Amino acid sequence: MTKRELITPAATKDLYLPVMAEITDVRQMTPLEKLFEIRLPGGADLGHRPGQFVEVSLFGVGEAPISISSSPTKKGAFDLGIRKVGMLTEMIHRMQPGERVGIRGPFGSGFDMAKFKGKDVLVVAGGIGLVPLRSLINYVLDNRADFGRLVICYGSKSDTELLFEDERRLWERDPRVEFHLTVDHGSPAWQGRTGVITTLIPGLDLDLPNTVACVCGPPIMYRFVLLALKSKRLPEENIYMSLERRMKCGVGKCGHCQINGSYVCQDGPVYHYPDIKALREAL
Amino acid sequence: MARFYLEKGKVAAFIAHLQSQKTVYAPHRKGRNAFAFAPVERPEDVVLDYPRTVSSIKKYFLPAREELLSFNLVENTCAQPAVAPLDAVFLGVHSYDVHAVLKLDHNFVAGNPERNYLTRRQGALIVGVGFTPDRFHFSGSVGIPAGDTTGCDLFLHPCEGGYALEALTPGGEGLLAGFPLPAHAAGLPAAAPFHQHIYVPQAKLKDVLAHGYDSEVWEEEAEKCTSCGTCNLVCPTCYCFDVEDAVDITVTRGSRERHWDGCLLRSFTEVAGGEVFREEPADRQRHRVFRKFKYISDETGEPWCVGCGRCTASCTAGISIVSIVNRLVNDYDAVKA
Ligand code: SF4
Numbered sequence A: 001m002t003k004r005e006l007i008t009p010a011a012t013k014d015l016y017l018p019v020m021a022e023i024t025d026v027r028q029m030t031p032l033e034k035l036f037e038i039r040l041p042g043g044a045d046l047g048h049r050p051g052q053f054v055e056v057s058l059f060g061v062g063e064a065p066i067s068i069s070s071s072p073t074k075k076g077a078f079d080l081g082i083r084k085v086g087m088l089t090e091m092i093h094r095m096q097p098g099e100r101v102g103i104r105g106p107f108g109s110g111f112d113m114a115k116f117k118g119k120d121v122l123v124v125a126g127g128i129g130l131v132p133l134r135s136l137i138n139y140v141l142d143n144r145a146d147f148g149r150l151v152i153c154y155g156s157k158s159d160t161e162l163l164f165e166d167e168r169r170l171w172e173r174d175p176r177v178e179f180h181l182t183v184d185h186g187s188p189a190w191q192g193r194t195g196v197i198t199t200l201i202p203g204l205d206l207d208l209p210n211t212v213a214c215v216c217g218p219p220i221m222y223r224f225v226l227l228a229l230k231s232k233r234l235p236e237e238n239i240y241m242s243l244e245r246r247m248k249c250g251v252g253k254c255g256h257c258q259i260n261g262s263y264v265c266q267d268g269p270v271y272h273y274p275d276i277k278a279l280r281e282a283l
Numbered sequence B: 001m002a003r004f005y006l007e008k009g010k011v012a013a014f015i016a017h018l019q020s021q022k023t024v025y026a027p028h029r030k031g032r033n034a035f036a037f038a039p040v041e042r043p044e045d046v047v048l049d050y051p052r053t054v055s056s057i058k059k060y061f062l063p064a065r066e067e068l069l070s071f072n073l074v075e076n077t078c079a080q081p082a083v084a085p086l087d088a089v090f091l092g093v094h095s096y097d098v099h100a101v102l103k104l105d106h107n108f109v110a111g112n113p114e115r116n117y118l119t120r121r122q123g124a125l126i127v128g129v130g131f132t133p134d135r136f137h138f139s140g141s142v143g144i145p146a147g148d149t150t151g152c153d154l155f156l157h158p159c160e161g162g163y164a165l166e167a168l169t170p171g172g173e174g175l176l177a178g179f180p181l182p183a184h185a186a187g188l189p190a191a192a193p194f195h196q197h198i199y200v201p202q203a204k205l206k207d208v209l210a211h212g213y214d215s216e217v218w219e220e221e222a223e224k225c226t227s228c229g230t231c232n233l234v235c236p237t238c239y240c241f242d243v244e245d246a247v248d249i250t251v252t253r254g255s256r257e258r259h260w261d262g263c264l265l266r267s268f269t270e271v272a273g274g275e276v277f278r279e280e281p282a283d284r285q286r287h288r289v290f291r292k293f294k295y296i297s298d299e300t301g302e303p304w305c306v307g308c309g310r311c312t313a314s315c316t317a318g319i320s321i322v323s324i325v326n327r328l329v330n331d332y333d334a335v336k337a
């Protein structure tokens, strides 16, 4: 090991210091999920890409990685879709507009939207996978002329867990969006399609070489969606996926989010499929 | 640079001379057979001939527990506690532990440089010392001979009647000012041999590890492993941490603390909702060994294990990283032969 030059401490950034941001709106989406609108001091731009995340903290409770749910085209504030799964998120769910949370980030790779210019975009969202992908969907809609078709496949466990009700209705009606929805198990009132998300894929009519697929969902979903996309003959290099791991520090130090040798908080959570297909722990 | 002769009888005076300039940390006996780095109070308590310390000097740059933020819960504000630079000399450090610090330097500078670590690290001077390898050391197999002086400011080579004291940097020379010593003209005695070896040239390790991903060794070793995480805690190149908030009893103040964590613990990859991404002990054992010999090594071209032998010496299940790697080497050779 050769000795390396140490950087002077003065040249380092405040890696662990959150910025205090105000909750400006709270919307209940499902019994478990709420959508929070957050405003940084002075309405400063978060400066994120679709697919990135922030670390949200409540002092004395903890910090957790949360995907950013709004498009960078939304100015003055950003959205976080938060599922109640533990102590921290439960406390956040009790918060009201006007209260403040700590924010660090944005972190991670995100989707490189410039690369998708002129392409058809296929969104495959399972469950809360729609939360980060909503950022990408709205980005495409706000820059509609830059992209080809926008095809959304959204699958949910049941119709009672469907997210973003208002926007979903808009997408359903919007002629610029091809929206497909299915639920694993519908309630008696459910009139739509039932079946797992992969059943939506075979019927799609895609311009394969010109389509990029952006996939996000629960861990078990990826393998099956990949199989479906591959049997459709979508080229591997057209597939991008956002993976969940335990991200703690967000700055590539704490080690928790590693998939084999890759730090998800740095190289991911959005990965180009050819880059991770050899990583055995990825999918 | 110059080499001096420090006879045994003058060692205590030499330590006192260092103490007159900086805080000195050195190995001390703890209990019957354990050694630990501690601030020196009395020079005669320092033990320079020791097999290994329980923890390396990593604990001074990356403390086992440290406050990252302090909170005022009434005002809902937070602040970063000031980190005090270490104006210190680390005396009697074995070569492998110096290399471990250089590796940590890499981890804490690369990507996002971390202020807390660098603040503590920047003022530290290191006085290395040679050692006699015991049945656990294998640093020679990972490119670190027992007398290797890389990263040291001064080095004490054990020799007849005392030490050949080698000055390696201006900082090291500065420590010697005002402490006249005779020159050491004789050659250095050959470093003592190792009794543990990884039987593979470093260049081949990359292929060996890649080939070993599906080896049966992971299952076999994992069967014995209790996932206690000790191997992580004692390792001088492990730097993973967890972060937790604590609230004081008045509920008006609190802090965000980080503490060492270990990839052998099942909770290490657990996300909210309960999913664990390396569920099996075998997956976690592989991750540890790959962290030491593959992932960072593929980028930097060198092992991230320094061969201190601590993990093997302290594993209650008797799991040996040398046996694991040698098993992978054998499997590889058997297939490629
Ligand atoms: S010290 Fe041994 S038993 Fe404990 S986690 Fe490490 S390998 Fe397993």
Ligand code: SF4
Pocket: B231, B234, B235, B236, B237, B238, B292, B304, B305, B306, B307, B308, B309, B310, B311, B312, B321
């Ligand atoms: S892996 Fe074991 S032998 Fe290697 S540096 Fe860590 S504790 Fe020492």
